[in-house]
Amino acid sequence: MPALIVGNWKMNGLGEDIAEIAAMAGSGGRGLWIAPPFTLIDRAVIVSAGAVKIGGQDCHANEKGAHTGCVSAAMLADLGAGFVIVGHSERRRDNGETDAGVRAKAIAGKAAGLEVILCIGETQGQRDAGETEAVLAAQLEGSLPDDAEALIIAYEPVWAIGTGRTPTLDEVAAAHRFIRERLAARFGGAGHGVRILYGGSVTPANAGELLRVDEVGGVLVGGASLTAQSLLAIAAAA
Numbered sequence: 001m002p003a004l005i006v007g008n009w010k011m012n013g014l015g016e017d018i019a020e021i022a023a024m025a026g027s028g029g030r031g032l033w034i035a036p037p038f039t040l041i042d043r044a045v046i047v048s049a050g051a052v053k054i055g056g057q058d059c060h061a062n063e064k065g066a067h068t069g070c071v072s073a074a075m076l077a078d079l080g081a082g083f084v085i086v087g088h089s090e091r092r093r094d095n096g097e098t099d100a101g102v103r104a105k106a107i108a109g110k111a112a113g114l115e116v117i118l119c120i121g122e123t124q125g126q127r128d129a130g131e132t133e134a135v136l137a138a139q140l141e142g143s144l145p146d147d148a149e150a151l152i153i154a155y156e157p158v159w160a161i162g163t164g165r166t167p168t169l170d171e172v173a174a175a176h177r178f179i180r181e182r183l184a185a186r187f188g189g190a191g192h193g194v195r196i197l198y199g200g201s202v203t204p205a206n207a208g209e210l211l212r213v214d215e216v217g218g219v220l221v222g223g224a225s226l227t228a229q230s231l232l233a234i235a236a237a238a
Contacts, residue, residue, distance in 0.1 A: 003211050003238040004152070004195055004218030006033040006117065007225025008057060008085060009040075018043050023228035025051035032235060034225065035085055038071055045080035055083035055114070058091055061104035063112075073105075073112035083115040085220075087143055089158045099142025106145045117152045117197070117220065118143055120179075124159035133178050140182050148190040152197060153179055154220045160200030162222060169213050172198055176215035204233035211238050 013036050024032055025048045033053040036044050044054045060070040076084055086109060087102035102118065109116040120139040122132045136155075145151065155175050160166050167175070176196050183191035198210055199220030207219060218238075224230045 001195070001217065002031065003216075004033065004197060005031070005231065005235050005238060006055075006154075006197060006218065006220045007035065007231050008088070008199075008220060008222055009034065009036045009226060010057065010090070010222060011037060012226055013037050013040050015040070015043070017226075018047050020226065020228045021052060021054075022047040024231060025049055027228060027232060029228065029232055029235060032231065033083060035083075041076065041079045041081055053082045055081050055085065055117075057085050057088070059084045059086065059105055059109055059112075059114075061101065061108045063108070073109045073114055076109075077112045077114055081114065083117060083152075084109040085117045085119065085154075087119040087139075089119060089121055089156055089161060093158075099139055102143040103145060106143065106151070110145060110150050115150045115152060116145070117154050119154045119156050119199070119220070121156040121158050121200070127157065127159065132175065136175065136179060137182055140179070140186070144186060148183070148187040148194050152195045153183070154197040154199045155179060156199035156220060162201065164201050166201050166206060166210070169209060172210065172216065173213045176213065180215050202234065204230060204237060207234040208237035 021044050030051045035055045035057045056076040059073040063072050063074045086105040091097050106116045122135040126135050183194050195217035197218045197220045198216050202219045202221045203224050
């Protein structure tokens with residue numbers, strides 16, 4: 001199975017930056033996934049011309065209602081999005097999202113026909129305290145939907161996001177093997193088919209070695225996904 005390369009633009013991108021997605025689509029970027037800000041999703045779907053899958057960075061758990069400023073999974077699907085990211089560490093930190101809330105969003109995304117990238121990961125303090133596996137187990141237990149269909153897990157050690165730091169390859173491998181074990185325990189055989197991405201300061205320089213690690217089925221890329229040149233270099237490393 002080819003490695004999955006997912007770009008998360010976070011709160012970056014104006015209309016002029018759509019040109020980067022067009023360049024990805026037209027320069028060998030077929031199979032890339034990009035989550036631009038909500039304001040660019042419809043234009044990104046158009047310029048990607050089906051070559052790059054476009055998704056949302058978050059969704060509300062409800063399909064509609066009195067939730068000012070929120071976007072539902074159904075709205076994302078209506079714009080042509082094909083996936084949604086839920087539980088990103090920045091949402092958990094900045095917006096106080098809980099495992100139960102992330103689970104509700106994952107269920108909503110699947111119900112709208114979207115593939116769901118569900119993020120988990122430990123802080124530096126938790127890793128230093130030897131709590132990595134306990135944290136990952138708790139997040140999986142509380143955040144996972146009822147089945148493995150259309151589900152992707154992204155392991156993002158919080159301390160490596162945007163810092164330029166990455167875990168050692170052995171640490172990445174250990175975390176991904178542990179996640180696989182938990183998925184298999186939860187979903188049986190279907191748990192072995194869930195792709196597990198690594199996210200956390202992925203760059204063209206380190207993507208190749210990260211993608212060779214056991215149980216790493218792709219990468220979730222932040223800042224390095226903002227330009228076609230950088231993200232295509234990561235795709236080439238795959």
